[in-house]
Each structure stands twice: as C-alpha cells, then as structure tokens.
Amino acid sequence: MNVKDYIVSGIVESYVLGLASGEERAEFERLCAEYPELAAARDEFEESVEKFALANAVKPPESVKVRFLEAIQNPPSLNQTKTITMEKATTPVRPMRQGGFLRFMAAASVVLLIGCAYFLYRFSEQNAELRSSNQELAARAQKSDSILNKIADEQKVVSDPNVTVVNLVGTQTAPKSSANIYWDSASTNVYLVVKNMPQLPSDKQYQLWALIDGKPKDLGVFDVNKEKFIVKMKNTQKAEAFAITIEQKGGSVSPTLEKMQSLGKLKQSQ
Amino acid sequence: MGISTTYNEQELILALKKRDEQAYKYLYDNYSGALYSIIKQIVDDAELASDVLQEVFINIWRKIESYDARKGRLFTWMLNIARNASIDTLRSKSYQNSQKNQELPDNVYSDTTRHTTQLNVDNIGLKKVLEKLKTEHRVLVELAYFKGFTHEEIAEIEGIPLGTVKTRIRNALLQLREFLQ
Incomplete structure (x- = not known):
C-alpha cells in the first residue's frame, strides 16, 4: 500500500480525534506498528492538538481539584487493612460498649460501600452489554434493509413495462431446463431468472447467448445459485433469440451448440 | 505551583501507573484546563462541565493501566476520555430534560435567541x-x-x-x- 497517500487521507486526524470507526482504528494501529512514518505523522498531529488545547485552556473551579484529590485518597475499593486503621483512630480510649457500636457502624458502612460499589460496577457492565447488543441489532437491521432493497429492485425489473419477457424452454438434450430472460429495451439491460437448471460440475458454467442475424453474441456466464433469484447479464441492443449452452468455466467465444440447454425466440424483433 | 517536580512523559506515565498522588496533582495542574475547555465546548454548561471534569480525572486514575503508549500520547488518551464522558453527559436523560426546561421560554421568540445564548461558548x-x-x-x-x-x-x-x-x-x-x- 502507499503509506504517503494513507497519511494525507485524513485518517491520522480522524484516529487521534476519536472519529475513526473500530475497523479503521484497528487497521491504523496495525499499520502504525508497520510503518514508522505513519506513527511519526500521528505523533506530530497529537503534539499539535495538545499544544493547541493547552494554549486554549480554561481554568476550572478550584473545588474540582479538591474533590478529585479527596476521591483518589479515599478510593472506593476499600480493603480490610484500611477499615482497621479507621477503627483504631476513632476508638482507642472509648469504653468497650461504645467501641462495639462504632465498630458495628464502621463494619456496616464498609459493607454498604462495597455493596454500592458492586452495584455500580454491575450497572456499568450491564450498560455496556446493552450498548453492544443494541449495535448488533442495528447492524442486523441494516443488513435486512439492504436485502429488502435488492428484492425491491428485482421486483422493479419484473414489473417494468419496457421489459420484454422471453421464456427459454428446454431442448432435446435437456428437456426440463427452463429460464426466463427479462430484457429491458430502454436500457438494453438483460436479466436472467433461472427456473429449472441442473447444477453443473465445478469446471463447467452455463453461458447465455443472444442470436442476432443468426449469429451468437456472448452475454456472459452464470452458475445456478439458489441465493440469487435474478442475475444481471451483459447488455444487448438487439436479439432475435436467446440461448443457453454449457461451456468450460469462464465461457467460450462461440457456443457449443450440441450442449444447448434451452432456447427462446422473441415474438417480435425490435 | 508550589512543588517543583516536573516529569517527562514516560516518567509521568510510570508514576501515574503507580498511583503516585504527586503525579496526579501534577497531571491535574497541567492538563485540567485543557480538558475543561473541551468538556465545556461539548456540554455547554459550566457547572455540569466541572462535574464531568472531576469524573474524567477519577476515570484517568482508575483506568491508567489500560493506557497504551504505543497507541498514542497520554494527552490524546485523556482527551478522548474527556470527550466521551462529555458526550455521554450530553445524551443522558437528566441533561436533555434540563435543556428542555431552559429552552421553553426561549421558544416563544424566534430561533435566533438560542443562537445568542450559545455564542459565548462558540468563541x-x-x-x-x-x-x-x-x-x-x-x-x-x-x-x-x-x-x-x-x-x-x-x-x-x-x-x-x-x-x-x-x-x-x-x-x-x-x-x-x-x-x-
């Protein structure tokens, strides 16, 4: 790949500012390890962002610093040694009964804190889980949408008034083979719908031909694929008939007529 | 500030990963303003921005282990934490409700009144x-x-x-x- 083009594509800025997608991030990080000039470009932009941000700093209220330092001095993840020191500080000269009460309160508050911390942790974890499943659903919906659009497009071809339908019927070699050609005379697009064609060995393919003035014109090869309801073939402006033959994989220049599978003539020529 | 300890980036990261309090003070003194500025530009409310800033620094303290210097500078990492926290706040229900309440009287006039309230932050x-x-x-x-x-x-x-x-x-x-x- 051309690293120079990649560097000036805007990906560096997009990555540093957190606007790159997960896929782009992964690729960028992989390439950074591979190309030192890419890592250098990233460093350079990071430095200018940092410099700019520092130059445009706005002083926050003093109270934030106080609260932050307090929070990290008393981190929420209390462990046992800390509860003991706390207890010692408050109970050394108190009589036993009160000490017991204080000890109970201290223990209770620790339990409560740990409980709270646990729930907070669970909530944030659940939140992350929900988010990822939400993303998954959105991706699935998008996929369904694109499938639906494809079906709608295919439907459009079938119902277009400009489209001529040619019914290809089986020849003597393959009496059961049949297919339909949808030929759009306005756009010259040719679509093929397989109705019944046997599967071929992997080194063979079907090939579609248009017959023009008695001469065959190659309209492309196709496989019998159950997922594809409609296949777009090569365009043709003229055709008196369409024919399908079996050819070596990749197709032939001229049709192997003895392998002709089906044939269909147009009622009126264009 | 009073304490004259300075760090280069590697030393600072090392000290932060050791949860060295001095290092966090240094980090705060040197970077809180830069982060606060970006937070304010996103959440558009000084008081909320202060809360987010505090949350951001606590998150830096908590998540410093996950910082990977090979992926970029420390500031970039902190900036992205600050931006994400700000956007989360922006999308939180309580924030959106508070914005709605504030906007109600403005809506009586035209849209331009909303622009003038945002101008100071835009600058x-x-x-x-x-x-x-x-x-x-x-x-x-x-x-x-x-x-x-x-x-x-x-x-x-x-x-x-x-x-x-x-x-x-x-x-x-x-x-x-x-x-x-």
Whole structure:
C-alpha cells in the first residue's frame, strides 16, 4: 500500500480525534506498528492538538481539584487493612460498649460501600452489554434493509413495462431446463431468472447467448445459485433469440451448440 | 505551583501507573484546563462541565493501566476520555430534560435567541477554529466531534450519502490540521 497517500487521507486526524470507526482504528494501529512514518505523522498531529488545547485552556473551579484529590485518597475499593486503621483512630480510649457500636457502624458502612460499589460496577457492565447488543441489532437491521432493497429492485425489473419477457424452454438434450430472460429495451439491460437448471460440475458454467442475424453474441456466464433469484447479464441492443449452452468455466467465444440447454425466440424483433 | 517536580512523559506515565498522588496533582495542574475547555465546548454548561471534569480525572486514575503508549500520547488518551464522558453527559436523560426546561421560554421568540445564548461558548478553543471552515464542513465536524454522532447517523440527519460524509469530514480535519499549526 502507499503509506504517503494513507497519511494525507485524513485518517491520522480522524484516529487521534476519536472519529475513526473500530475497523479503521484497528487497521491504523496495525499499520502504525508497520510503518514508522505513519506513527511519526500521528505523533506530530497529537503534539499539535495538545499544544493547541493547552494554549486554549480554561481554568476550572478550584473545588474540582479538591474533590478529585479527596476521591483518589479515599478510593472506593476499600480493603480490610484500611477499615482497621479507621477503627483504631476513632476508638482507642472509648469504653468497650461504645467501641462495639462504632465498630458495628464502621463494619456496616464498609459493607454498604462495597455493596454500592458492586452495584455500580454491575450497572456499568450491564450498560455496556446493552450498548453492544443494541449495535448488533442495528447492524442486523441494516443488513435486512439492504436485502429488502435488492428484492425491491428485482421486483422493479419484473414489473417494468419496457421489459420484454422471453421464456427459454428446454431442448432435446435437456428437456426440463427452463429460464426466463427479462430484457429491458430502454436500457438494453438483460436479466436472467433461472427456473429449472441442473447444477453443473465445478469446471463447467452455463453461458447465455443472444442470436442476432443468426449469429451468437456472448452475454456472459452464470452458475445456478439458489441465493440469487435474478442475475444481471451483459447488455444487448438487439436479439432475435436467446440461448443457453454449457461451456468450460469462464465461457467460450462461440457456443457449443450440441450442449444447448434451452432456447427462446422473441415474438417480435425490435 | 508550589512543588517543583516536573516529569517527562514516560516518567509521568510510570508514576501515574503507580498511583503516585504527586503525579496526579501534577497531571491535574497541567492538563485540567485543557480538558475543561473541551468538556465545556461539548456540554455547554459550566457547572455540569466541572462535574464531568472531576469524573474524567477519577476515570484517568482508575483506568491508567489500560493506557497504551504505543497507541498514542497520554494527552490524546485523556482527551478522548474527556470527550466521551462529555458526550455521554450530553445524551443522558437528566441533561436533555434540563435543556428542555431552559429552552421553553426561549421558544416563544424566534430561533435566533438560542443562537445568542450559545455564542459565548462558540468563541473558545476548537469551535473558534471551526468557524474558519466552510459551513458544509463545519456542520459535519460539529455533529461528529461535539455531538458524537456516527458517520451513519450524520448521513441520515443531513440526508447526504455516507461516502460524502466521510470525505467531507476527512477533508475538514485536514484543513483543521493546518489551522492548528
């Protein structure tokens, strides 16, 4: 790949500012390890962002610093040694009964804190889980949408008034083979719908031909694929008939007529 | 400040990973202003921005283990934490409710009143630089960077193809790079 083009594509800025997608991030990080000039470009932009941000700093209220330092001095993840020191500080000269009460309160508050911390942790974890499943659903919906659009497009071809339908019927070699050609005379697009064609060995393919003035014109090869309801073939402006033959994989220049599978003539020529 | 300890980036990261309190004071003194500025540009409310800033520094303290110097500078990592926390706040229900309440009287007048209340925030930092961009570019960067919308969401909001969104944002960022230098 051309690293120079990649560097000036805007990906560096997009990555540093957190606007790159997960896929782009992964690729960028992989390439950074591979190309030192890419890592250098990233460093350079990071430095200018940092410099700019520092130059445009706005002083926050003093109270934030106080609260932050307090929070990290008393981190929420209390462990046992800390509860003991706390207890010692408050109970050394108190009589036993009160000490017991204080000890109970201290223990209770620790339990409560740990409980709270646990729930907070669970909530944030659940939140992350929900988010990822939400993303998954959105991706699935998008996929369904694109499938639906494809079906709608295919439907459009079938119902277009400009489209001529040619019914290809089986020849003597393959009496059961049949297919339909949808030929759009306005756009010259040719679509093929397989109705019944046997599967071929992997080194063979079907090939579609248009017959023009008695001469065959190659309209492309196709496989019998159950997922594809409609296949777009090569365009043709003229055709008196369409024919399908079996050819070596990749197709032939001229049709192997003895392998002709089906044939269909147009009622009126264009 | 009073204590004259200075760190280079590696020393600072090492000390932060050891949860050295002095290092966190240094970090706060040197970077809180830069982060506060970006948070304020996103959440648009000084008091809320202070809360977010505090949360951001606590998150830096908690998550410092996950910082990986091979992926970028410490400041970039902190900046992204600050931006994400700000956008989360922006999207929280309580924030949106508070905005609705504030906007109610304004809606009696025209849309322009809302613009004037935002003007003072528009004039700081990155948003100021954004003004130099063409409108079609600026709007997209604002939606992506300051509102946290994905490229797909922006394509839908603006009614333009995803590919156009991507190239426009990339081009805008390349121009921004020039302005930052």
